[in-house]
Every structure is written in C-alpha cells, then in structure tokens.
Amino acid sequence: MNARRWMDFLLPDALAVHIDWLRQFTAGDRHLLTQVLRSRTARLLLSRRLYKFHEIAVPERVKLRANQQWLLTDHEAQRALARRLGRDALHDWIRKAVRASDVVSLRGELGEDGYRRALAGPGLTVEGLDRDAFETALQRGHLGNYFVAVGAALLETTADSGDAFCRLRMRFAFSPGAWQSRPRGIRVDADELARRISEPASGE
Secondary structure, X not given: OOHHHHHXXXXXXXXXXXXXXXXXXXXXXXXXXXXXXXXXXXXXXXXXXXXXXXXXXXXXXXXXXXXXXXXXXXXXXXXXXXXXXXXXXXHHHHHHOOOHHHHHHHHHHHHHHHHHHHXXXXXXXXXXXXXXXXXXXXXXXXXXXXXXXXXXXXXXOOOOOOOHHHHHHHHHHOOHHHHHOOOOOOEEOHHHHHHHHHOOOOOO
C-alpha cells in the first residue's frame, strides 16, 4: 500500500485520533510506525494532515496534575494561555521598551488594556530567555508569534516528556512556527507557573 493510501486509511477522521486507538490500529503491523518514522515524506504528510484538524478529541486523563489540565482545553484556549504567559515572562523587557516605535508595536500587538496590564505586572520570572530574540521579534513585527512561543516553552515544562498524550497535545496545539522557535532550556518556579496557569482568562 503506497503512502497516500496509508494516509487515507490511517486518518479516516483525525478528530478521533488518540494513542490507544493508534496502538490498536497498528497491532496487526508492528513495523508500520517504524516505517513512517523512517520516511521524512510520510512524517510530513502525517503532520500536515493532522494539523488541519486542531480539535483532536482525546479522552480525559484523570492522572493529569492540576498544572496539566490545560492539556484538555481546546487549542484556541491553549494559545491564549501561552500568549498570556509569554507576555508575563517578558514583562521586564516590555516595561523597559521606551523607543516610540517599539511602544507603538507593543501597544498594537497587546492592545491598550493588554499593554497596561503588561506594565503593571508583576511579571513571571523566567531564566534562560534571550533578549536579542525579543528585540528581533519586536523589530520584525513578530511579537504575537514570539509571545506564544515563549508561553509554549513555559507550558512544555509542565508536560511529561515521556507521555504520548502530552507529546501529541503539545505538538499540535501551536503553529509550526511558534513551536519550532520556542526557547529551550528555560527555568521557572513551578509553583508560580502553576498559579498563573490556573488564573481565569481575562478575556483578552
């Protein structure tokens, strides 16, 4: 069976994909996933097909900790949460931006109320962020994507790297651009991050 037919057969309904279903499906061919992983083309086709369907239905995971419950929300809510966390993490640099053009860019991206909230703080202390990356995003007009990328990196610290459920949800919650540009190796106080995650959405 060629790759295209495998795609049509493997993904009759991307909204119903979850790891247990995938394990049952591949039980008859133990080498199927190995073959897919070895083929760059097959991996790209699978990623693109799945990404078109943001709402991938998943069973509730009772073992998720309180700071992981965001994994069960829809992707729009996950991106909004990441954006808010990214803004909080970049609070100091937002506050210190004084050039008129930078302030205009920040106000345009955050909105007047969001900009005031960002200035008011307090921010979220995160170690390992790159000031140059922030400045580059600011100058190139990519602030929205950068906020989400930083927030995605923060949320990633709450996910279990060895859990297929967490990996799947993390991989498809964010755009490829935001996911690939997320900062690596950041450090944040887990309790403070959990508190920020649990805060109700502000309606931004």
